[in-house]
Amino acid sequence: MNRLGxxxxxxxxxxxxxxxxxxxxxxxxxQGYGQKFPIAIVPFGGEKAWPADVRPSHVIRRDxxxxxWFDSLPSHDYLAQPxxxxxxxxxxxxxxxxxxxLIGRVxxxxxxxxxxxxxxxxxxxxxxxxxxxxxxxxxxxxxxENKIADIVYETVTGxxxxxxxRIAFVTMYPRGAPGHYLYQLQVADAExxxxxxILRSYEPIxxxxxxxxxxxxxxxxxxxxxxxxxxxxxxxxxxxxxxAFHGLNSAPAFSPDGTHLALCLSKGGYPEIYVLNLLTRxxxxxxxxxxxxxxxxxxxxxxxxxxxxxxxxxxxxxxxTAQGRSKQRLTFDGHYNxxxxxSPNGKWLTLVSRRGGQxxxxxxxxxxxxxxxxxxxxxxxxxxxxxxxxxxxxxxxxGGHRVLASVSLNGRGHRTLGLRGGDITDPAWSPFxxx
Amino acid sequence: xxxxxxxxxxVGFATLAGCAGKEAVKPHSASATASRSTSTQAAGAGQxxxxxxxxxxxxxxxxxxxSHLVHFRTxxxxxxxxxxxxxxxxxxYLEAHSNVRVRLExxxxxxxxxxxxxxxxxxxxxxxxHMLEVLGVSGSQVATVSFGKSRPLALGHxxxxxxxxxxxxxxxxxxAGK
Numbered sequence: 001m002n003r004l005g006x007x008x009x010x011x012x013x014x015x016x017x018x019x020x021x022x023x024x025x026x027x028x029x030x031q032g033y034g035q036k037f038p039i040a041i042v043p044f045g046g047e048k049a050w051p052a053d054v055r056p057s058h059v060i061r062r063d064x065x066x067x068x069w070f071d072s073l074p075s076h077d078y079l080a081q082p083x084x085x086x087x088x089x090x091x092x093x094x095x096x097x098x099x100x101x102l103i104g105r106v107x108x109x110x111x112x113x114x115x116x117x118x119x120x121x122x123x124x125x126x127x128x129x130x131x132x133x134x135x136x137x138x139x140x141x142x143x144x145e146n147k148i149a150d151i152v153y154e155t156v157t158g159x160x161x162x163x164x165x166r167i168a169f170v171t172m173y174p175r176g177a178p179g180h181y182l183y184q185l186q187v188a189d190a191e192x193x194x195x196x197x198i199l200r201s202y203e204p205i206x207x208x209x210x211x212x213x214x215x216x217x218x219x220x221x222x223x224x225x226x227x228x229x230x231x232x233x234x235x236x237x238x239x240x241x242x243x244a245f246h247g248l249n250s251a252p253a254f255s256p257d258g259t260h261l262a263l264c265l266s267k268g269g270y271p272e273i274y275v276l277n278l279l280t281r282x283x284x285x286x287x288x289x290x291x292x293x294x295x296x297x298x299x300x301x302x303x304x305x306x307x308x309x310x311x312x313x314x315x316x317x318x319x320x321t322a323q324g325r326s327k328q329r330l331t332f333d334g335h336y337n338x339x340x341x342x343s344p345n346g347k348w349l350t351l352v353s354r355r356g357g358q359x360x361x362x363x364x365x366x367x368x369x370x371x372x373x374x375x376x377x378x379x380x381x382x383x384x385x386x387x388x389x390x391x392x393x394x395x396x397x398x399g400g401h402r403v404l405a406s407v408s409l410n411g412r413g414h415r416t417l418g419l420r421g422g423d424i425t426d427p428a429w430s431p432f433x434x435x
Numbered sequence: 436x437x438x439x440x441x442x443x444x445x446v447g448f449a450t451l452a453g454c455a456g457k458e459a460v461k462p463h464s465a466s467a468t469a470s471r472s473t474s475t476q477a478a479g480a481g482q483x484x485x486x487x488x489x490x491x492x493x494x495x496x497x498x499x500x501x502s503h504l505v506h507f508r509t510x511x512x513x514x515x516x517x518x519x520x521x522x523x524x525x526x527x528y529l530e531a532h533s534n535v536r537v538r539l540e541x542x543x544x545x546x547x548x549x550x551x552x553x554x555x556x557x558x559x560x561x562x563x564x565h566m567l568e569v570l571g572v573s574g575s576q577v578a579t580v581s582f583g584k585s586r587p588l589a590l591g592h593x594x595x596x597x598x599x600x601x602x603x604x605x606x607x608x609x610x611a612g613k
Contacts, residue, residue, distance in 0.1 A: 172585070179588045179604075204585035207549055220553075225609070226580060227553075248557050248581060251550040264550060271554040292554040308551050314510070315551055336510075339548035352548050359546055379592060381548055397592050425585075426549055 036071040037156050040098040043075060045083030045105035056106055056145050063149035063163045063191060066415045068408030073098055085119060090126040098123050100156060114138050118148050120155060129155050162386045165190045166430040168208040168217055169404060173422040185219060187234060192417035207426050211254045214430040218252040229263055251294050255302050262296035262305055273307055286324030297341040306349060308338040317351060333371045343389045350383040350392045361394040374407050384429045395425045496528055503605040505563055512558040514566055522563055525605050526570035536610040539563050541581040544597035549583055556581030563603045
């Protein structure tokens with residue numbers, strides 16, 4: 001467990017998102033553009049009894065800094081280490097120019113439970129904003145810490161936090177002869193901790209996508225030697241094969257209500273998009289062009305599907321209704337735009353766009369058809385929105401290895417999640433678990 | 436190998452060979468024993484006689500005497516003339532061994548998206564299968580599959596590695612044990 005943990009780090013990438021930054025205001029919340037909230041996070045009372053990677057102040061600091069919206073002040077500057085309300089002197093924190101202060105305590109209870117409580121203050125007003133306490137099993141400690149980070153994030157920014165959501169991804173380790181690998185479908189929390197292997201195979205595993213409530217994954221596996229689409233319950237591991245036609249069985253995506261699966265099949269001779277009714281098993285073909293049509297993604301309301309097609313030459317993004325009508329091309333900027341997926345509010349697509357031979361994660365705004373490059377890396381793939389729409393997670397090559405990286409759409413946070421000894425591909429960010 | 440067979444192959448090839456790409460990758464050189472099969476020269480087309488020469492026992496042609504890898508240009512499923520020769524050699528073998536089944540495994544380089552590459556790999560495998568069929572190979576001997584970008588042969592993130600990875604592999608062992 002926590003194999004990823006110690007490798008998560010903030011990268012001081014010099015990514016200058018200047019072109020995006022100008023528009024970031026329109027995406028964003030009521031606080032001024034580019035602002036970061038200086039927050040003091042006092043080491044929790046009693047946390048030294050825990051390993052560093054589950055100490056509350058460590059986990060919460062990393063969560064908040066990674067979001068791009070907070071700048072947690074270094075604890076060696078703190079004039080005091082309060083753990084209780086009565087110990088807080090607001091002037092200590094005004095001197096540090098902290099806008100917010102987080103304090104708390106953690107301790108083991110008789111019987112093995114863990115008690116953890118926190119208070120969040122507005123330093124300038126000298127007032128408590130919120131405070132809660134929890135009693136949980138030790139295995140739940142990190143989840144509670146992520147929950148506290150969520151509460152701090154939402155209290156300060158007004159946007160729901162994603163620290164308790166999950167990501168799915170595929171790792172590849174070379175094994176044996178060239179061209180042979182061990183593939184593992186894995187799930188971790190949004191920061192890359194608590195990694196769990198969902199599926200291991202010596203045949204490729206591709207493109208996991210979450211079900212609407214994050215309980216199941218659909219993906220392509222070549223377990224049988226041939227591509228097939230599966231749906232697997234993440235908690236129980238139970239899985240079923242839902243498509244294994246002649247040719248391609250690929251690019252599955254749950255409809256927002258979970259009753260249908262859009263996917264790409266080539267059983268008719270060309271890669272075309274179909275929708276499979278998971279209740280009736282009825283299959284309906286939506287595209288009919290003798291080209292490549294793939295990578296379907298549903299709009300949040302379920303009324304539309306965007307997809308990649310090379311019907312005009314190179315791959316571009318198209319949109320159609322969920323019944324396959326009113327097909328129209330969306331992207332005209334550049335010669336390679338592919339793998340679209342909707343933002344949670346339905347106003348944006350994230351996709352891969354090629355510029356000057358470099359493949360970048362990008363965001364396309366549907367209202368005005370503008371396309372903005374998000375990264376300065378060159379081999380990006382599989383961009384996926386955070387469920388609060390504030391970040392895009394993608395796979396790219398850093399230092400000769402494929403890693404997961406994320407960029408916050410305010411342009412101020414850029415993180416890389418690392419894992420030794422393998423390449424990480426195909427990230428998919430879960431929806432909120434309890435909508 | 437009989438001459439009329441070569442002619443037929445040449446005709447079929449001429450119809451399929453698309454633009455010869457500037458970025459064409461040199462095929463993996465077959466072993467030194469390849470002289471017999473690679474000597475196939477395209478004689479003048481137009482005399483393509485029927486396939487009377489079915490007695491192609493040709494025991495001298497072994498699987499190791501020709502390349503099992505066909506390469507492609509970026510984002511293309513077109514088989515150029517250099518790689519077309521390799522398809523021809525494989526076609527000749529498959530016709531001579533009608534009990535042999537082969538799996539054509541389409542692959543791409545790592546650039547671009549997983550699913551689009553999966554489709555592109557499938558188009559590459561299908562293009563090779565189509566050429567084999569035009570050359571006279573029975574479709575029942577040939578299956579296709581695409582791994583997209585998920586099974587790179589070369590691990591680097593550079594043009595040389597990408598060129599090696601844009602390939603269709605004639606996998607003769609896949610069905611051998613089945």
